[in-house]
Amino acid sequence: MQSLRRRLHFHSSSSSHRILFALLTVLVSQALQAASLVAPRSNCYAFDNSSRVVDFSSWIGHPFEYDGKDSDLVLRFCKDVESRSQTGYVDFGRFDKFNYFVSGSGHVDFVQGFYNGDLANCEHSYDKMGRTAQVNIICGSCLNGQCTGGLGCICNVTYESSCRVFLELAIPCEKPGPRVFKGFTVGFHPRSWELVYDGMTQLGYEKSHHEFSFGTEQTHVTLYMTAIASLSTLVQRPIIKVLPENGLEVKVSGSGATGSPPTTLSPTMLNVDWRCERARDTPYEVNITIPVEGYEPIQFFLAKLCENRQNQNGNSARGWAIFGVLSCIFAVSSTLFCCGGFIYKTQVERKRGIDALPGMTILSACLETVSDARHSYTRQEDLNTAFASEASWERSSASSQGTSRPNETKYGAI
Structure with missing residues (x-):
């Protein structure tokens, strides 16, 4: 009975240890994934003044409308700004991939820029960007107390000119994320x-x-x-x-x-x-x-x-490294030997030109040996024998010509 209890206790403790180990593994993997700071899925985000990322991806395309006297101004968040009236729509800029979304100052938390609007009557704008708009975002409510609660509204609209407009937008901002090491x-x-x-x-x-x-x-x-x-x-x-x-x-x-x-x-x-x-x-x-x-x-x-x-393959790489080092040592030592030998022959032995190069004496001796093997040296006795045999051959040929003349038969005269 006691042995059965011990076995049951052993099995229960081992299973509990396995469960604890599995839970620790899951927690560690989740901690590693949570520590990874991933870029937002869109370019509709900004960094606050403390370098914390604020993601507004869920606000993309949300419309905000401001009723004016002659025209209404409509802002589609992170998309565009339009002026709508009886005569038609006028585009005051678009939010593109170049992220014009930065932190603000004072009562303004963020600043959003819209560029490349309609160019009609705005041909002389800066860098020919056409009509432009700037949206000053306030996290909370307007300063004049408008649009408290809800999804926010446009507090005020100011036209700097017919080509540029300023909007003040109050919305409940997203919760700031972790602090980002910008520029890395x-x-x-x-x-x-x-x-x-x-x-x-x-x-x-x-x-x-x-x-x-x-x-x-x-x-x-x-x-x-x-x-x-x-x-x-x-x-x-x-x-x-x-x-x-x-x-x-x-x-x-x-x-x-x-x-x-x-x-x-x-x-x-x-x-x-x-x-x-x-x-x-x-x-x-x-x-x-x-x-x-x-x-x-x-x-x-x-x-x-x-x-x-x-x-x-570490041994092969190590072998090539040793071969390279030995090759460098051999090249350097050969260069030093040649330079030293040249200086010695020019200064001490007073040699000039190609004779001052180290090893030229040995090289010339080798060349002479090879040339002697190809063209053997002819002795003086052999030359005299050759000349004598040539003279005797000439005399024998002359005598043979003299003896043959009387025996010749002549034809043609009657």
């Missing part, structure tokens, strides 16, 4: 920001995506980080975490791995070397977290495919 970028090039732009992780790298994963054959990735020079010292050493922990070997190096301050003029490099130790159907997740003092940490994910196992 991470990309695959010193002047690009595919992963992180303005302190926020871009879509595709906020979590592991199969479409944005790196192939098995790619064993090296270099990331470039930049930041505002006055705040670059706040960037700390990155933290690397691989999920799952076993199966992918990851090593980081470079100036970015040591925590060097990145700037726009001198970006820091983070070299990521990875090797597949175990094949896997789904990509490995490499979580890179860059702590920033006083701000939310920068976090993004790199996905790595491992279709097969890769062998370690």
Whole structure:
């Protein structure tokens, strides 16, 4: 009976430990995902004066109308501003991808700019942007007490000219998000920001995506980080975490791995070397977290495919490195030897020209040996014998001609 109780107690304790471990794993993964500051899904957002992001994506296209004497002014949030009357519509600018949405000052919390409106009778506007509008956003109610509650309204409209109008809009603003380290970028090039732009992780790298994963054959990735020079010292050493922990070997190096301050003029490099130790159907997740003092940490994910196992090639790389070092040493020593030998022969042995080059004596001796082997030396006795044989041959030929003449038969005379 006691043994049965012990077994039941053991099984219950082991199961409780497993449940606790699973809960801790879920909490840690949720904490990591919550720490990732992802860019809003639209460009309808702004930073307040404390560098906290305020997302107005849910307000896009919401209409606000102001009744005037001769015409009504309609604002569609983060879209456009129009003047509507009996004669028609006049466009006072559009909100485009260039984010003219900044923080304000005084009683104004945010300022929104609308440009490139109708150009008729406004051809001489600044940079030929046509009619323009500026919307001063107040988080709360109007100063004159209008439109309390609800979704807000336009408090006041002021026409600076027929080409520019100012609107004062009061709305219940969204809750500010975390503090963003503005100006910080991470990309695959010193002047690009595919992963992180303005302190926020871009879509595709906020979590592991199969479409944005790196192939098995790619064993090296270099990331470039930049930041505002006055705040670059706040960037700390990155933290690397691989999920799952076993199966992918990851090593980081470079100036970015040591925590060097990145700037726009001198970006820091983070070299990521990875090797597949175990094949896997789904990509490995490499979580890179860059702590920033006083701000939310920068976090993004790199996905790595491992279709097969890769062998370690560190020994071959080391061998090539040793070969390169020895080659450099040999080249430098050869150059020093040649220069020293030339100086010695010109100053001590008083040689000039090509004879002063080191090794020319040995080279000339080798050339003479080769030439002697091809053209052997002829002795004086052989020359005399050759001349004597040639003279005797000439005398014998002359005597033979003299003896043959009397025996010749002559024809033609009768």
